[in-house]
Amino acid sequence: MTRHKLYRHPLLSSHLHSHPLPKQTKEMEEPREPHVLILPFPAQGHIKPMLCLAKLLATAGLRVTFLNTHHNRRRILHCGPSISPSSLLRFESISDGLPDDHPRSLERIEELFLSVKTAMKAHLREFLLSKSAEQPVTCVIADGIMSIGIYIAEELSIPAISFRTFSACCLWTYFCIPTFIHEGKLPFPDDDLDKEFHGLPGAEGLLRRRDLPSICRSQVNGNSYRNFKDENIAMTRACALIVNTFDALEASMLSHLATIFADIYTIGPLHAMAIESNVGHFSGRSESVGSLRIEDWSCMKWLDSQASRSVVYVSFGSLVKITVDQLTEFWHGLVNCSRPFLWVLREDAILGEKEENVKSLLLESQVTSETRCVVEWAPQEEVLAHPAVGGFLTHSGWNSTLEGITAGIPMICWPRMGDQQINSRWVSQVWKIGLDMKDTYDRSTVETMVRILMEDKKEEIMKSMASISALSSDSVGPEGSSSKNLQRLIETIRKISQTVSH
The missing domain is CATH 3.40.50.2000 (Glycogen Phosphorylase B;)
Known part of the structure; x- marks a missing residue:
């Protein structure tokens, strides 16, 4: 292989190598099909x-x-x-x-x-x-x-x-x-x-x-x-x-x-x-x-029955797990907002609970009604593109963040791991296209955040989101x-x- 140039980065405690592209040699025969x-x-x-x-x-x-x-x-x-x-x-x-x-x-x-x-x-x-x-x-x-x-x-x-x-x-x-x-x-x-x-x-x-x-x-x-x-x-x-x-x-x-x-x-x-x-x-x-999970498209019909930009879409991704206490606080916070919401809640999403227990919890909460819909997995791109969706309560995974930007939907960020913490800070403080709710989940905070996103600062945040979303489309x-x-x-x-x- 080609000998590679050493690049030195001033912030690192050790040297890291970045390999430039190898050049074709004269000895090469017919080129390989990529x-x-x-x-x-x-x-x-x-x-x-x-x-x-x-x-x-x-x-x-x-x-x-x-x-x-x-x-x-x-x-x-x-x-x-x-x-x-x-x-x-x-x-x-x-x-x-x-x-x-x-x-x-x-x-x-x-x-x-x-x-x-x-x-x-x-x-x-x-x-x-x-x-x-x-x-x-x-x-x-x-x-x-x-x-x-x-x-x-x-x-x-x-x-x-x-x-x-x-x-x-x-x-x-x-x-x-x-x-x-x-x-x-x-x-x-x-x-x-x-x-x-x-x-x-x-x-x-x-x-x-x-x-x-x-x-x-x-x-x-x-x-x-x-x-x-x-x-x-x-x-x-x-x-x-x-x-x-x-x-x-x-x-x-x-x-x-x-x-x-x-x-x-x-x-x-x-x-x-x-x-x-x-x-x-x-x-x-x-x-x-x-997709590694079966998407429930019934939520799209439910969205069709909702007013424009009225629905809060809630999804914490494919890996994040929450406690029963967190589930309860989020649920009451969302209900107290008096806004319709669509929640993606996987059967394996509750820590320490068996799937049948989670199903029971959802049934007790009257999962599907005129103002609320809970599914195990959703076609997220289509959901975010639906005209009824006005806000996105997310774990700030990068795919979800980009999908929110592309669809022009402002976000409430509740990051849990990996890159999510810093993504949420950029969403709220750099791009100003959402709110950062990391490390808290009590029902009053959830309710307050939803009201700020969907009412109090709606125009201000939507203006920033429209600008960022347009840049995304241009790119x-x-x-x-x-x-x-x-x-x-x-x-x-x-x-x-x-x-x-x-």
Whole structure:
């Protein structure tokens, strides 16, 4: 492989490597046909944007293999029709190394991480070697927390690109955490999470301790931090970085990331890019997102009966769990607002409760009525696009944040983990398109937040949202920055595919 230039980042306590694109040598024979392997982390929030990318690359004429785990492939097929395979987009799967009855839940996520790094890594190597006799993979696009994709690609002399499925502001913060630790800012010396936090370039005067990613609340010598650090370092071994965002949304954070990565491709919002392409076998919305859960479309009929911009849509994503106390407080807060609401409440969403108990709780609350509707899973893009929806109570996952922006729906943010804490701060303080309710959930606060969003500051927040949403739409248009960056990425993939040895 080409010898790579060392890039030095001034904020990091160690040197990280960013690999520029290899150049084609004179000794190369006929160029390889590009064949891209896309490797997502096996969770809904990671699968969706990477599947959107797979669809876009295949639409552009590249051969793409989307590699799920056996477990998630079975779940997708169980949920009904998804993308039909074509000559350019194939779906394959390998084992994640866990037994079939393993819950793969948030509470046992470290078991999944460990199995990915060991058993799944071996299965990935075997898979790529088997492909070398058929249609060799010429480029691996690996999820930013799937370092196995970077390392196995490097071992087999295949160019690799890293894909981070969350915001640029979170990624930049992640890369600064080693410096925070070195300077003694982490771990926090006391429990005052409201204390201002200084030291993140591009965000001075913006952050409190509670706004930092959830990893900052854990022990810096624990397994979670070590995994996080290893994955970040592995990302810098790739020849480029893809981020699901758009230039106008996170220009400042992207400029800081450019000090670490030589090549960055901002091609978001990817779900909007996929809708914009809307061609051939891949047309449609929810049919093409590879959902791990069955979507209940009955809520759309319920929305049809509601007044314009009157409904609060509530969803805390595919992994977050809440307690019965939190469920009760949110429920009463929403009811007290006297506004209709649609709530996505998974059967596995209540901590410590069996599914039948959750069903009983919902039945006791008279789930569906003229003013309230509860479903286990919803077609979120369609829900947010419905004219009856006026506000979004969300966990601030990046997919949900981008979907809210695209639809122009202001948000109340209740973040729980990962990137969600810092996303919610950007929503409320940088973009001013919503409110931040992190670390509290009492019914009076819920009621107050909904009234502020839907009544008191409705015009002010909607004005900001209209501006941001228009920029999002522009970015995925024919002459938009994300569209141009996608074309640039496609050209790069074609170029680096020619460097793979025969």
